[in-house]
Amino acid sequence: MSHTNQTLGEFIIENQASFKYTSGELSRLINSIRLAAKVVNHEVNKAGLVDIIGAAGDTNIQGEDQQKLDVYANTKFIQTMTNRNIVCGIASEEEDDFISINSQDKNHQNKYVVLIDPLDGSSNIDVNVSVGTIFSVYRRVTPVGTPVTMEDFLQKGDQQVAAGYVIYGTSTMLVYTTGDGVNGFTLNPAIGSFYLSHPNMQFPETGRIYSVNEGNYTHFPQGIKDYIKYCQMEEGDRPYTSRYIGSLVSDFHRNMIKGGIYMYPKSSQNSKGKLRLLYECNPMAFLAEQANGLASDGFQRIMEIQPTQLHERVPFICGSKNMVRKAEEFMRLAP
Ligand code: AHM
Numbered sequence: 001m002s003h004t005n006q007t008l009g010e011f012i013i014e015n016q017a018s019f020k021y022t023s024g025e026l027s028r029l030i031n032s033i034r035l036a037a038k039v040v041n042h043e044v045n046k047a048g049l050v051d052i053i054g055a056a057g058d059t060n061i062q063g064e065d066q067q068k069l070d071v072y073a074n075t076k077f078i079q080t081m082t083n084r085n086i087v088c089g090i091a092s093e094e095e096d097d098f099i100s101i102n103s104q105d106k107n108h109q110n111k112y113v114v115l116i117d118p119l120d121g122s123s124n125i126d127v128n129v130s131v132g133t134i135f136s137v138y139r140r141v142t143p144v145g146t147p148v149t150m151e152d153f154l155q156k157g158d159q160q161v162a163a164g165y166v167i168y169g170t171s172t173m174l175v176y177t178t179g180d181g182v183n184g185f186t187l188n189p190a191i192g193s194f195y196l197s198h199p200n201m202q203f204p205e206t207g208r209i210y211s212v213n214e215g216n217y218t219h220f221p222q223g224i225k226d227y228i229k230y231c232q233m234e235e236g237d238r239p240y241t242s243r244y245i246g247s248l249v250s251d252f253h254r255n256m257i258k259g260g261i262y263m264y265p266k267s268s269q270n271s272k273g274k275l276r277l278l279y280e281c282n283p284m285a286f287l288a289e290q291a292n293g294l295a296s297d298g299f300q301r302i303m304e305i306q307p308t309q310l311h312e313r314v315p316f317i318c319g320s321k322n323m324v325r326k327a328e329e330f331m332r333l334a335p
């Protein structure tokens with residue numbers, strides 16, 4: 001079948017045999033994410049029309065204001081996966097603790113846990129800028145049929161079996177990997193189906209875009225300051241161009257297509273940076289590596305970091321191989 005008219009549903013069925021474990025459970029899981037993505041997309045698209053934008057009046061565990069759509073997306077993704085009896089545990093940016101899902105049905109004792117940022121970049125919602133959902137999937141390490149424990153969630157990124165994001169942008173896309181490359185599907189809103197529009201996505205080895213919040217420049221480590229100056233220097237294919245949306249999914253998506261580097265370094269105010277290892281950096285790192293890119297904390301592969309807490313943060317440098325390697329060189333010289 002030509003990829004131009006292949007739907008996500010068809011793609012999942014056709015590729016099920018290539019998954020490492022072929023019980024169909026992972027396929028059902030991706031399918032439930034696809035469904036929740038459509039529901040959230042419908043809500044995000046009308047955010048400007050109805051009284052749903054604005055803070056929900058609550059704060060999450062990190063003390064940030066929750067937007068109404070964050071709460072909505074969180075509920076929808078959790079509901080969809082819980083009602084369909086698809087996973088044994090869920091951790092979310094919007095939930096203080098992980099959720100354990102205990103099936104009484106012996107035939108439905110699930111193996112997978114999902115970690116999710118239901119609506120990343122949500123400070124952009126009020127101004128009609130693209131936001132996204134990020135997800136990461138692991139096989140549980142504790143025995144099937146018992147309640148999940150923290151151990152099931154605190155796995156290194158290189159243990160992920162699937163990861164992806166939904167970008168609610170000028171068009172809505174679902175981009176994911178199961179460890180066999182990265183494929184992107186675009187939603188046809190008239191029909192309500194995702195179609196394979198970006199098969200086998202790859203970061204160009206070198207790009208010309210750097211994405212970083214330069215407002216924090218004075219607080220960055222010297223290595224990052226030096227790398228930014230290098231990007232701005234007139235030499236060879238430089239100066240590079242600067243693009244920063246402030247919405248990780250959108251910045252990553254653009255860089256993957258055009259070639260570039262995204263950085264959220266540590267700073268003198270924040271020794272671990274801002275982004276969360278488990279449901280922001282690890283899934284993006286898995287996608288990046290599957291798309292010929294790299295993801296690093298400046299010194300080591302993101303996916304080799306042993307997590308110790310559900311909501312821990314980590315400095316994040318991700319994108320085209322040659323650019324990430326160059327940034328690491330600068331970091332080694334001036335950490
Ligand atoms: P959020 O999870 O609270 O939405 O924060 C994550 C977002 C990323 O999408 C984005 O890249 C980053 O925060 C932007 O942060 P800043 O505004 O500090 O540049």
Ligand code: MG
Nearest residue numbers: 093117120121
């Ligand atoms: Mg987030």
